[in-house]
Amino acid sequence: MAARERLAVSNFDDGSGAKNAVTEALEVGCSDGLPPDLSAAYLDIYRAVRPMLATRNNDVHTRVSCQFAVEILRREEGDPRIVIPAILLHDVGWHVVGEGRLKGAYGPKADNDEFVRLHEAEGATIARRVLSAQTYPEGLTDEICRIISRHDSGTACASPEEAIVKDADKCYRATLFAFMYFPAEVDTSLQGWYEWLVDGYRHWMFRAWGRKLAEACLESTRRELGLVGEAAGVRSREDDL
Numbered sequence: 001m002a003a004r005e006r007l008a009v010s011n012f013d014d015g016s017g018a019k020n021a022v023t024e025a026l027e028v029g030c031s032d033g034l035p036p037d038l039s040a041a042y043l044d045i046y047r048a049v050r051p052m053l054a055t056r057n058n059d060v061h062t063r064v065s066c067q068f069a070v071e072i073l074r075r076e077e078g079d080p081r082i083v084i085p086a087i088l089l090h091d092v093g094w095h096v097v098g099e100g101r102l103k104g105a106y107g108p109k110a111d112n113d114e115f116v117r118l119h120e121a122e123g124a125t126i127a128r129r130v131l132s133a134q135t136y137p138e139g140l141t142d143e144i145c146r147i148i149s150r151h152d153s154g155t156a157c158a159s160p161e162e163a164i165v166k167d168a169d170k171c172y173r174a175t176l177f178a179f180m181y182f183p184a185e186v187d188t189s190l191q192g193w194y195e196w197l198v199d200g201y202r203h204w205m206f207r208a209w210g211r212k213l214a215e216a217c218l219e220s221t222r223r224e225l226g227l228v229g230e231a232a233g234v235r236s237r238e239d240d241l
């Protein structure tokens with residue numbers, strides 16, 4: 001969907017003057033490439049793990065989630081030297097879990113968190129190896145690996161960077177790319193996936209800007225796919241403070 005169409009379906013005008021920023025942000029998630037102007041060091045990290053991202057369509061997921069991360073970083077405080085490598089590497093561990101063991105590991109019918117924990121742990125190990133090979137600063141690497149090791153299972157955030165990575169990861173679930181792949185993979189209808197998101201977004205998000213992106217993206221996708229039920233109620237932890 002073109003950004004202009006996203007604008008047409010955007011229901012954001014909270015009177016705070018944020019509408020232009022949201023409109024601008026609605027381009028996020030419309031293409032499946034990496035964000036433009038990503039620096040060479042980050043591109044090297046992505047290229048190093050790209051062959052491992054074939055599992056679970058994680059190549060598209062990683063690139064689009066990186067778009068969300070960059071967009072959230074424009075509005076929320078966080079260190080891109082941590083956020084960008086963390087989002088690029090966060091799901092590389094699914095490569096070790098393997099395509100045949102994904103059912104039941106995520107989505108509305110998830111009933112086995114063993115593989116969620118495994119992909120986090122393996123992802124952190126692979127991330128450390130890749131970053132070390134590129135002589136990435138050790139202190140940053142430690143925090144990147146910590147975030148990856150709990151990016152799905154952790155229910156709280158110990159740093160702003162962790163919150164941004166978690167929000168960018170979750171925003172992706174509302175994109176057309178996610179709807180075109182994930183529901184069929186986990187034996188769920190598009191409507192079933194949508195309803196899982198509406199419910200999940202009430203407690204998944206940590207930052208206000210992440211919430212806005214998720215809500216805009218979900219509403220846009222809902223209209224495009226003709227799904228039923230308004231996605232009101234996407235919240236971030238900040239809203240509850």
Ligand SMILES: [Fe+2]
Nearest residue numbers: 090091151152
């Ligand atoms: Fe993950």
Ligand SMILES: [Fe+2]
Nearest residue numbers: 061090091169
């Ligand atoms: Fe992910």
